[in-house]
Amino acid sequence: MIKNYITIAFRTILRNKVRTLIHVLGLSLGIGICLLIFQVVLHAYSFDTFHPNGDRIYRIHSVSEWQPGEKFESAGSSGPLGEVIDEELSSIEAKARLYALYETTVIVPEQQRFIGKSNRVAFADPGFFEVFPREWLAGNPATALTTPNQCVITASSMASYFPGYQAIDVLGKEMLWIDAGDSIVAYVTGVVKDFEKPTDFIFTDFISFSSIAHADKNEWYGLHSWTNLNSSNQLFVKVREGVSKDELNEGLKLLAGKYVDTENDDSRYEARALKEMHFTENYDDTVVSKDLLNGLVYIGLIILLLACLNFINLETALAIRRSKEVGIRKSLGSDRKQLIFQFLSETFLLVLLSSLVGLLFSNLTYQFFSSYLPETFTFDPYQWSSIGFLLGIVVVITLLSGLYPSFVLSTYQPQRALKGEVQASSNRGFGPFLRKNLTVIQFTASIAFICMVLVLRSQMQYISSQPLGFEKDAVMYTQLPFMGSPETKQQLAYRMQQESYVASASLSNALVSSNSLWTSDAYFKTDTVEQTLYVHMMNVDSAFVEANGLRLLAGRKASNQKDEILVNERFLQKVGISDPSEAIGRQLRTGAEPRKIVGVLNNFNARNLREEILPMVVIYQPDYYYLLTVKIQPNQNLAIAKQQLQALVKEVYPYETGEFEFIDEVVKGFYQADEQIQGILTFASGIAILISILGLFGLSSFTIEQRTKEVSIRKVLGASIGSILMLISKQYIALIATATCLAIVPAYYFSNQWLQDFAYRISMPYHIFLIVGIAVLVLALGVVLIHSMGIAKTNPAKVLKSE
Structure with missing residues (x-):
C-alpha cells in the first residue's frame, strides 16, 4: 500500500513539472537557510558546555553607573576580590583566577629561540585547573602552579616550543615571556591536553598567579585596589551544590558593601553563568550578540514560513484541477484517510527533494557569508545534529504544508466533483479568502x-x-611595547618625522578614534564653586593635533609638559564658557595636582557615532604611550610608505611583529x-x-x-x-x-x-x-x-x- 502511494505520488510530481519546480525552489531556499542558521546557533551555544558541573560555575562581573542611565559592565574584577572571595563567602566551593596577557613575546632560552607574539598567555592560580579540569600529560595538578615562576603549557605549545620532546621530558624546562617590558621567567611544571571542544578559554601557556607579586608588578597589573578595574583580570567561582545564582549575588552585594566605599563608588559585583561567557566579553575580543542570533532564527523561520505558505497557497488553488481525480478515487472505494495519506505522501516527497536541494543551497550560502561567521565555525551538513534537524524539519513541513490541502481535497463529494460543480464555486468561499x-x-x-x-x-x-572632526585619510598607526622606554619611543617618532614622506609622527595611548574609553572625574573651578565633570581622558604628545588634523579653536598645542592640558568644545559647553579664549589659563584638576588649560580643540568623534561627544581632557603622560601614529604627506605611495615605516620600527624593536594599519579601517570597523x-x-x-x-x-x-x-x-x-x-x-x-x-x-x-x-x-x-x-x-x-x-x-x- 505504502509503495503504491509513493509510486502514485512520484508520477504526480513528474507530471506537474511547473508546480514541482516552484515548490522545490521555494522550500529548498527556506530549508537551506534554516539548516545553516541552525548550525550557526548550535555552534554559538556549544561553547564551554563540556566542563564538569558547568551549571555551578560563574564568572564575576563588575557593574557600575558612571552617570544616571549610563550602566557599564565589565567581565573584569578587582584584584583583592579574588583574594578573599572564598574566605568571605561560604557558598564558594572553589575559585579560579585568570589574568590574560596580550601581545606577549615568547622565548625558549635553552634553544635561544624566539617564538613570536602570543595572545594565549595568562596568569592562573592553582584553582583554575580545579574549576576547569584537564587531562594531564605530565606534572602534578596539586602543585603545578602553587609557587612563583611555575608554568603549565598545553600539548600544542609543547609541540611548538619543544618539537620532538615527550611531555615528561619538558618538565623543568625554562620559558621566558616578555610582557609590558617586564621579563617573566618560569619553569614548566605541567603539560595538559588542549580542549578539543569549542571553548573561549584560548590560552595555551599558564604562569603561576603568584609570579605577579613576585615580579613586584602587583600595582602595575592593577590588582592592588578594590576600586581598580582591569578587564584582563577575571575571576571564576564554582558554588556548592544547591546554591543559586541569587544567593551568590546576595553574598557579592554584602561583600562589596564591606570593602568598597559605596558613598563614592557605586561599583558592585554580579555573577554571570559560564554558558553566558560566549555572549559577553571573551578573550579574543569577539562578542557574539544574542540579539543577532535571535534575529537570524526569526529570519530563518519567516523565510521557511513563507515557503510553507507558498505551498499551501498553490496547492489549494490546484485543488480544483484534482477534483475529478478525488471523485474517481472515492467512487472506487478510497476513504478520506487514504486520500489524506496519499496527498501527504506527495508533500513528503516534495519536501524530501527540497531538503536535498536545500543542502546545496545552504553550502552556497555558507560560502557567500563565510566572512560574517566565526573563524571556528565549519559548516558540516552531514553531522548527526544536522541530519536530525533535517529529518525533523521534513516531518514538520510535511505536516504544516500538506495537511490543509489534503483535507481540502479529501472533502470533495464524488458526485459534485465528477460533474464539475466544485469548479463552478471555486471563486467563492474559504479557499479564495485563504489564498x-x-x-x-x-x-x-x-x-x-x-x-x-x-x-x-x-x-x-x-x-x-558625516565630518568626524579629524583626518583619517593617509594616517597610519602601529603598536609599540607597552612599557618600553619612553626615550626610545620618542627617538623613533623623531626619526620618522625626518622622513620626507612623513608629515607628522605622534605617540599616544589611544587612537584619535577607537572603541577604547578612559574616563575620569575632572574638577573645574568656576567663581567660588568647584564643578565636577565626567570627562573622556586622552593621553597624547604635542604632535597628536597635527598628525590627526585636529583644529585649535583657541590657545596653542601642549608642549609635552605634564601640567599643561587641552580641552574640547563640549567641555566648555558643560562648564558654561561660550568664548574658547576665556578658558585659556584656567585651572583644572583631574587628580591631586591642578593643571593649566593651554588650548581648546574642536569637537571630534573619538568614539563611534552611536555616542555623543563627551567633554574631553587631553593630558601628557609619556610612560604609558604604546601607539605610534604617522600622517603621510600628500601624493605618496602609501604601500611603499608603509613598508618603509615598518622597516624603521623593526630596526628599533626587532621582536615586534605588529604592522601599520590605517585609521580609516578602524573607523570602518x-x-x-x-x-x-x-x-x-x-x-x-x-x-x-x-x-x-x-x-x-x-x-x-x-x-x-x-x-x-x-x-x-x-x-x-x-x-x-x-x-x-x-x-x-x-x-x-x-x-x-x-x-x-x-x-x-x-x-x-x-x-x-x-x-x-x-x-x-x-x-x-x-x-x-x-x-x-x-x-x-x-x-x-x-x-x-x-x-x-x-x-x-x-x-x-x-x-x-x-x-
Whole structure:
C-alpha cells in the first residue's frame, strides 16, 4: 500500500513539472537557510558546555553607573576580590583566577629561540585547573602552579616550543615571556591536553598567579585596589551544590558593601553563568550578540514560513484541477484517510527533494557569508545534529504544508466533483479568502524586509558622510611595547618625522578614534564653586593635533609638559564658557595636582557615532604611550610608505611583529556589525521576495487559466485587451496595497529601534515605504501581466468552440 502511494505520488510530481519546480525552489531556499542558521546557533551555544558541573560555575562581573542611565559592565574584577572571595563567602566551593596577557613575546632560552607574539598567555592560580579540569600529560595538578615562576603549557605549545620532546621530558624546562617590558621567567611544571571542544578559554601557556607579586608588578597589573578595574583580570567561582545564582549575588552585594566605599563608588559585583561567557566579553575580543542570533532564527523561520505558505497557497488553488481525480478515487472505494495519506505522501516527497536541494543551497550560502561567521565555525551538513534537524524539519513541513490541502481535497463529494460543480464555486468561499490572505502575508514580510534594508542603508550612508572632526585619510598607526622606554619611543617618532614622506609622527595611548574609553572625574573651578565633570581622558604628545588634523579653536598645542592640558568644545559647553579664549589659563584638576588649560580643540568623534561627544581632557603622560601614529604627506605611495615605516620600527624593536594599519579601517570597523546586519537583511529580502514572486507566478498562472472562458466571452462582447488586463490585475493591486500598509508597522518599529542606538541618525525616511510598495507592485504586476497577456490575445473561437 505504502509503495503504491509513493509510486502514485512520484508520477504526480513528474507530471506537474511547473508546480514541482516552484515548490522545490521555494522550500529548498527556506530549508537551506534554516539548516545553516541552525548550525550557526548550535555552534554559538556549544561553547564551554563540556566542563564538569558547568551549571555551578560563574564568572564575576563588575557593574557600575558612571552617570544616571549610563550602566557599564565589565567581565573584569578587582584584584583583592579574588583574594578573599572564598574566605568571605561560604557558598564558594572553589575559585579560579585568570589574568590574560596580550601581545606577549615568547622565548625558549635553552634553544635561544624566539617564538613570536602570543595572545594565549595568562596568569592562573592553582584553582583554575580545579574549576576547569584537564587531562594531564605530565606534572602534578596539586602543585603545578602553587609557587612563583611555575608554568603549565598545553600539548600544542609543547609541540611548538619543544618539537620532538615527550611531555615528561619538558618538565623543568625554562620559558621566558616578555610582557609590558617586564621579563617573566618560569619553569614548566605541567603539560595538559588542549580542549578539543569549542571553548573561549584560548590560552595555551599558564604562569603561576603568584609570579605577579613576585615580579613586584602587583600595582602595575592593577590588582592592588578594590576600586581598580582591569578587564584582563577575571575571576571564576564554582558554588556548592544547591546554591543559586541569587544567593551568590546576595553574598557579592554584602561583600562589596564591606570593602568598597559605596558613598563614592557605586561599583558592585554580579555573577554571570559560564554558558553566558560566549555572549559577553571573551578573550579574543569577539562578542557574539544574542540579539543577532535571535534575529537570524526569526529570519530563518519567516523565510521557511513563507515557503510553507507558498505551498499551501498553490496547492489549494490546484485543488480544483484534482477534483475529478478525488471523485474517481472515492467512487472506487478510497476513504478520506487514504486520500489524506496519499496527498501527504506527495508533500513528503516534495519536501524530501527540497531538503536535498536545500543542502546545496545552504553550502552556497555558507560560502557567500563565510566572512560574517566565526573563524571556528565549519559548516558540516552531514553531522548527526544536522541530519536530525533535517529529518525533523521534513516531518514538520510535511505536516504544516500538506495537511490543509489534503483535507481540502479529501472533502470533495464524488458526485459534485465528477460533474464539475466544485469548479463552478471555486471563486467563492474559504479557499479564495485563504489564498488572498496568504499572498498578503508573503508580500508583507517581503516589503518589510526591503524597507528595513533601505533604512539601514540610508543610515550607513549618512554616517559615512558625516565630518568626524579629524583626518583619517593617509594616517597610519602601529603598536609599540607597552612599557618600553619612553626615550626610545620618542627617538623613533623623531626619526620618522625626518622622513620626507612623513608629515607628522605622534605617540599616544589611544587612537584619535577607537572603541577604547578612559574616563575620569575632572574638577573645574568656576567663581567660588568647584564643578565636577565626567570627562573622556586622552593621553597624547604635542604632535597628536597635527598628525590627526585636529583644529585649535583657541590657545596653542601642549608642549609635552605634564601640567599643561587641552580641552574640547563640549567641555566648555558643560562648564558654561561660550568664548574658547576665556578658558585659556584656567585651572583644572583631574587628580591631586591642578593643571593649566593651554588650548581648546574642536569637537571630534573619538568614539563611534552611536555616542555623543563627551567633554574631553587631553593630558601628557609619556610612560604609558604604546601607539605610534604617522600622517603621510600628500601624493605618496602609501604601500611603499608603509613598508618603509615598518622597516624603521623593526630596526628599533626587532621582536615586534605588529604592522601599520590605517585609521580609516578602524573607523570602518565601528560599523562592521551593522554592515553585516544590512547584508543579512538584504539577502533575506531577496529570498523573501523571490519566494513571494514564485508563489505569485504559480498562483496567477493557475487562477488566470480558470478565467480563460470568461476572458473569451468578454472579448466577444467587445472588451479591449487593456480592460481585460485591468480586470485581471486589479485584485493583485489591492493585495499588494494591503501588504504595503501592513508592512509599514514592523518595518517602522524595528528600523526605529535600530536607529535609536545612534546619537547621530537620520529622520525616519517615510517615503521609502511608499517607494518599496510601488516597486513590489510593479514587479508583481509584471508577473501577472505576463500570464494575462497570453490569455488576452487568445482567439475566443478556439476557447469557446466546444461551448
